[in-house]
Amino acid sequence: xxxxxxxxxxxxxxxxxxxxxxxxxxxxxxxxxxxxxxxxxxxxxxxxxxxxxxxxxxxxxxxxxxxxxxxxxxxxxxxxxxxxxxxxxxxxxxxxxxxxxxxxxxxxxxxxxxxxxxxxxxxxxxxxxxxxxxxxxxxxxxxxxxxxxxxxxxxxxxxxxxxxxxxxxxxxxxxxxxxxxxxxxxxxxxxxxxxxxxxxxxxxxxxxxxxxxxxxxxxxxxxxxxxxxxxxxxxxxxxxxxxxxxxxxxxxxxxxxxxxxxxxxxxxxxxxxxxxxxxxxxxxxxxxxxxxxxxxxxxxxxxxxxxxxxxxxxxx
Amino acid sequence: xxxxxxxxxxxxxxxxxxxxxxxxxxxxxxxxxxxxxxxxxxxxxxxxxxxxxxxxxxxxxxxxxxxxxxxxxxxxxxxxxxxxxxxxxxxxxxxxxxxxxxxxxxxxxxxxxxxxxxxxxxxxxxxxxxxxxxxxxxxxxxxxxxxxxxxxxxxxxxxxxxxxxxxxxxxxxxxxxxxxxxxxxxxxxxxxxxxxxxxxxxxxxxxxxxxxxxxxxxxxxxxxxxxxxxxxxxxxxxxxxxxxxxxxxxxxxxxxxxxxxxxxxxxxxxxxxxxxxxxxxxxxxxxxxxxxxxxxxxxxxxxxxxxxxxxxxxxx
Numbered sequence: 199x200x201x202x203x204x205x206x207x208x209x210x211x212x213x214x215x216x217x218x219x220x221x222x223x224x225x226x227x228x229x230x231x232x233x234x235x236x237x238x239x240x241x242x243x244x245x246x247x248x249x250x251x252x253x254x255x256x257x258x259x260x261x262x263x264x265x266x267x268x269x270x271x272x273x274x275x276x277x278x279x280x281x282x283x284x285x286x287x288x289x290x291x292x293x294x295x296x297x298x299x300x301x302x303x304x305x306x307x308x309x310x311x312x313x314x315x316x317x318x319x320x321x322x323x324x325x326x327x328x329x330x331x332x333x334x335x336x337x338x339x340x341x342x343x344x345x346x347x348x349x350x351x352x353x354x355x356x357x358x359x360x361x362x363x364x365x366x367x368x369x370x371x372x373x374x375x376x377x378x379x380x381x382x383x384x385x386x387x388x389x390x391x392x393x394x395x396x397x398x399x400x401x402x403x404x405x406x407x408x409x410x411x412x413x414x415x416x417x418x419x420x421x422x423x424x425x426x427x428x429x430x431x432x433x434x435x436x437x438x439x440x441x442x443x444x445x446x447x448x449x450x451x452x453x454x455x456x457x458x459x460x461x462x463x464x465x466x467x468x469x470x471x472x473x474x475x476x477x478x479x480x481x482x483x484x485x486x487x488x489x490x491x492x493x494x495x496x497x498x499x500x501x502x503x504x505x506x507x508x509x510x511x512x513x514x
Numbered sequence: 515x516x517x518x519x520x521x522x523x524x525x526x527x528x529x530x531x532x533x534x535x536x537x538x539x540x541x542x543x544x545x546x547x548x549x550x551x552x553x554x555x556x557x558x559x560x561x562x563x564x565x566x567x568x569x570x571x572x573x574x575x576x577x578x579x580x581x582x583x584x585x586x587x588x589x590x591x592x593x594x595x596x597x598x599x600x601x602x603x604x605x606x607x608x609x610x611x612x613x614x615x616x617x618x619x620x621x622x623x624x625x626x627x628x629x630x631x632x633x634x635x636x637x638x639x640x641x642x643x644x645x646x647x648x649x650x651x652x653x654x655x656x657x658x659x660x661x662x663x664x665x666x667x668x669x670x671x672x673x674x675x676x677x678x679x680x681x682x683x684x685x686x687x688x689x690x691x692x693x694x695x696x697x698x699x700x701x702x703x704x705x706x707x708x709x710x711x712x713x714x715x716x717x718x719x720x721x722x723x724x725x726x727x728x729x730x731x732x733x734x735x736x737x738x739x740x741x742x743x744x745x746x747x748x749x750x751x752x753x754x755x756x757x758x759x760x761x762x763x764x765x766x767x768x769x770x771x772x773x774x775x776x777x778x779x780x781x782x783x784x785x786x787x788x789x790x791x792x793x794x795x796x797x798x799x800x801x802x803x804x805x806x807x808x809x810x811x812x813x814x815x816x817x818x819x820x821x822x823x824x825x826x827x828x829x830x
Contacts, residue, residue: 259792316657317656317657331758333649333652333654336649338649338759338760339760340633340759340760340761340793341632341633341760341761341762341796341797342760342792342793342796342797343760343792344756344757344760344790344792344793345758345759345760346758346760347757347758347760347790348757348758350757350790351667351753351754351757351758352669352750352753352754352788353668353669353670353671354669354670354671354672355669355670355750356670356672356673357672363790365788434668434671437667437668438667438668438754438758439758440660441660441663441664441666441667442647442661442662442663442664442667442754442755442758442759443654443656443661443758444654444655444656444657444658444659444660444661444662444663445656445657446657472668472681474660474663474666474679476575476658476659476660477656477658477660480657480658481657481658
């Protein structure tokens with residue numbers, strides 16, 4: 199769990215991380231969440247009375263308007279946890295609740311890569327692919343808190359790969375860091391293949407997406423092909439969102455950001471061929487800027503908006 | 515060109531259609547547009563002075579905020595036509611401008627299938643696949659007037675069909691009426707195939723999507739397979755939008771509406787398998803209700819909103 203204090207301009211004033219220890223149950227987890235908040239405030243050299251509002255962002259299936267985590271796959275045995283109300287009662291401050299990927303998108307929109315954008319789509323590349331969509335300061339939560347599940351748009355029907363979600367042909371099954379490793383491992387298993395990745399596959403922790411990108415950079419042909427395919431898959435994902443949302447900006451976040459400008463250039467090249475000429479020419483395709491701070495900065499952006507809404511409505 | 519007069523509750527008071535005769539050029543076309551408006555007002559037994567505002571919706575590449583048709587593929591030799599300003603000057607009334615598929619979606623949202631929805635996605639199935647996305651009364655136009663090009667999301671990479679847009683693997687290349695006919699024709703060309711469609715392929719005008727749906731209804735196995743595949747493709751499209759927008763409602767419009775409830779049920783069955791459980795259970799999947807009136811009713815909805823915006827801002 200990561201918490202930070204963010205000022206009105208989106209600048210972080212300090213943050214802390216504590217282990218979730220999900221196995222200790224949800225009561226412990228909620229208290230740990232509050233403790234992380236207290237420690238972040240201390241880290242910023244502030245007191246709780248200096249804080250205007252709190253934003254909480256969590257992963258998993260949720261009911262955003264109700265402030266409830268429903269059934270988080272990575273936080274067993276949590277179930278139907280009223281996160282927002284718990285935090286709100288504990289600190290007696292306006293408390294906003296948001297999906298973590300949506301919050302990261304809103305953070306980048308407020309204080310990162312999307313500062314100048316009116317609308318943007320974020321793809322967060324990690325074990326899976328998360329996402330967020332912001333249109334004119336609105337976080338696209340969806341009617342059932344399933345908006346911007348951009349890792350789970352289907353891009354292949356004939357030979358679909360199975361996705362971590364159990365379904366088939368999702369973007370995540372092609373372009374997540376996990377999928378990069380899986381595709382590389384499959385290629386390495388082919389008879390007679392030469393690649394510097396062969397040695398790395400047996401190292402402690404096994405092959406990583408970072409290894410694949412590094413090998414491609416160092417001129418390894420097999421790795422270069424895997425990276426090129428990844429750029430293509432991400433371009434398909436970006437194009438599908440450009441033909442749906444048509445945002446000012448598509449932002450890529452997560453570990454692959456380390457691959458640098460050349461990888462982004464590969465994605466752009468494919469988008470130029472896949473998308474309609476106007477969005478292909480005008481949509482900016484860039485990397486995120488806030489790293490792992492995007493989540494709490496975005497949660498703070500949600501808190502900030504809630505705070506201003508309350509002030510406005512109390513004046514009426 | 516179709517024009518209608520619509521009252522404040524979304525009810526049509528009369529409409530007329532005149533041929534576009536695009537080959538006669540854009541000046542003629544613009545005047546024809548104005549004439550269609552005048553005749554619609556007359557058909558409603560009203561005078562121009564009874565009209566509060568005008569909405570114009572057109573197909574093709576456009577700049578919606580600027581009110582300009584850029585380069586419409588079906589209206590050669592039109593180019594960079596300032597439609598909105600022309601109509602506005604002619605009638606001296608507030609004039610709204612919108613993409614035709616967006617307008618149809620907004621029409622269904624205001625006065626048709628989506629009346630009770632907070633957000634909805636429309637797929638219009640015809641020669642191509644158009645679409646519109648409405649979120650909380652906002653028409654998702656996109657930053658470059660390319661929002662909701664839902665026929666051009668890519669759903670196949672391995673063996674992509676070429677789309678009418680020239681690109682590959684678009685939903686439209688699989689599930690438009692044109693694609694239904696194309697797939698049926700391909701199947702009929704296979705050696706030893708039996709189907710009642712064989713005779714129809716040589717009739718005047720050739721095979722139509724309607725023929726395929728009728729043959730499926732009558733028990734023809736080949737036609738039934740084409741229809742089932744079409745339902746699957748549309749379910750992939752619907753799921754991709756559900757995982758992006760997560761609307762209350764997905765609405766299908768166009769000729770395939772005639773296929774009735776059983777086709778809709780086939781689409782729903784596939785969505786139940788393709789989508790996440792929560793949106794799969796909660797998203798309504800229905801047919802449009804306004805038929806070919808959706809476009810001008812939606813254009814009127816845009817005009818109505820513009821009228822109210824002007825009134826509100828003039829009061830400040």
